[in-house]
Amino acid sequence: MTVKVFIDGAAGTTGLEIRERLADRSDVELLHIAEDRRKDADARAEMLNTADAVVLCLPDDAAREAVALIANDTTRVIDASTAHRTAPGWTYGFAEVEPGRRAELATSTRVSNPGCYPTGFLALVRPLVREGLLAADALLSVNATSGYSGGGKSMIAAFEHAHVPDATDTAFRIYGLGLGHKHVPEMQGHAGLAHPPIFLPAVARTYRGMLVEVPLHPLWLKGGLADVRDALVEAYRGSPVVHVETAGDQALLTLEQAAGTDRLELYVFGNAATGQLRLVAALDNLGKGAAGAAVQNLNLMCGLGETAGLRL
Ligand SMILES: NC(=O)C1=CN([C@@H]2O[C@H](COP(=O)(O)OP(=O)(O)OC[C@H]3O[C@@H](n4cnc5c(N)ncnc54)[C@H](OP(=O)(O)O)[C@@H]3O)[C@@H](O)[C@H]2O)C=CC1
Ligand SMILES: CC(=O)N[C@@H](CCC(=O)OP(=O)(O)O)C(=O)O
DSSP states (O other): OOEEEEEETTTSHHHHHHHHHHTTOTTEEEEOOOGGGTTOHHHHHHHHHHOSEEEEOSOHHHHHHHHHHOOSSOOEEEEOSSTTTTOTTOEEOOTTSSTTHHHHHHHOSEEEOOOHHHHHHHHHHHHHHHTTSBOTTOOOEEEEEEEGGGGHHHHHHHHHOTTSTTOOOOSEEEOOTTSOOTTHHHHHHHHTOSSOOEEEEEEESSSSOEEEEEEEOGGGBSSOHHHHHHHHHHHTTTOSSEEEOOOOTTOOOOTTTTTTSOOEEEEEEEOTTTOOEEEEEEEOTTIIIIIHHHHHHHHHHTTSOTTTTOOO
16 A cells, blocks of 8 residues: 655755655655645645645644645644644644554544654653643743754754854854743643643754753652653553663763654653652654654554654
8 A cells, every 4th residue: 555645845844854754665655746836725735635644844824724725534634833733623643642642643634743842841741740640730841952953944044054134153042031932832731731831942053953851849749760760661661762761860961862863762860869850851853853753643644654764
C-alpha cells in the first residue's frame, strides 16, 4: 500500500524536514505542487483533496484556511501549527503522553502536532500529574532554550544574514516577556494543571536543539526523586522515542545533544537534603518537536510502522 501525502508548506523549515524523512520511503508517495502555485488556494485545494494524508507546515491562519479547503471526510490531517492544539474535535498527536492515545491516533482524521516546547514539558509533567505524584494545582515554571530554527525561515535569516531588517548577532536572548506565549494553554491543558505554568523561553545561536526544564519544589510532590524517576520510566517503558536517561549530578546537558534526532531524552535531577527536583527534557525542535512527531503521527494514522523514517 502506498499512502499519498501532501505537505502544505513544504518549502518551509518544518516542511523540508518532513520531506527528508519521507523521501526514500516506498510506502509513501509525496504529492508536489509547482513552486509558482504553492500559495494558490485552488492548487492547494486540489492537492488537499487528492492526498490520503496532508501535513500542514504553515502559519496558523494558513493552516486554518487549509483545513477549510478540505471538502471530503477521508483526508487525514496533521497540523504542525498552533491552530488546533487545544481545539475540540482534534486529537493531540503525542502518542506516548497518554495511555490509549496511540489507538486514538490510528482512527483520527484530525491530529494536531504538539509544539516543540510543550513536547518537553508534557513528557516530564503529564505522567506525574496523572499518577498523583505532582499536585494538579502546583504552581510551575518552565525554563527552555531553543535553537534558532524554532522561529522558522524568518528567524533563521535573522541569525544567519546580516542584511535582513531584524538581523541579530546575539548569542542568547530571552523572550516571551509578556508571559502570554501561545504555547501556555497547550501546556496547561494537556498536563491537566489548574494553573498556567510561567513559561520562560530563550533562543540561542545554534541551529537546532532544545532543552526544556521544570524545577519542582517538594511542596508540590508526593514522593522524592526515585518515585518521580520510576513514574517516568514506567510511563515510557518500551518507547523507541522517549528515553529516561541516567546521569549523575556532575552531568552537563547541552542544547545540541539530541539535535539531528527524533529522540526525546528525559532526566531527573535533585537534591536529597532540600527535596528540590530539576526535570529536564532534551530534544530537537525540528525532530520530536516538529517533523519527527509529524512523521510518527502520519505512520500511526495510516497504519504504517510507527518509527518508519524516524532518526532514532
Ligand atoms: N520551526 C520549528 O521548530 C517548529 C515549527 N512549528 C510550526 O510549524 C509551522 C511551520 O513552521 P516553520 O516551518 O518553522 O515556518 P517557516 O516560516 O520556515 O515555513 C512556513 C512555510 O509556509 C509557507 N506559507 C506561508 N503562508 C502560506 C500559504 N498561505 N500557503 C502556502 N504556504 C504558505 C511559507 O512560504 P514562504 O517560503 O514563501 O515564506 C513557508 O515556506 C508553524 O505553524 C510553526 O509554528 C512547530 C514546531 C516546531
Ligand atoms: C525559538 C522560537 O521562536 N520558537 C517559537 C516556537 C516554535 C514552535 O514550536 O512552533 P509552534 O509554535 O508551532 O509550536 C516561538 O517561541 O514562537
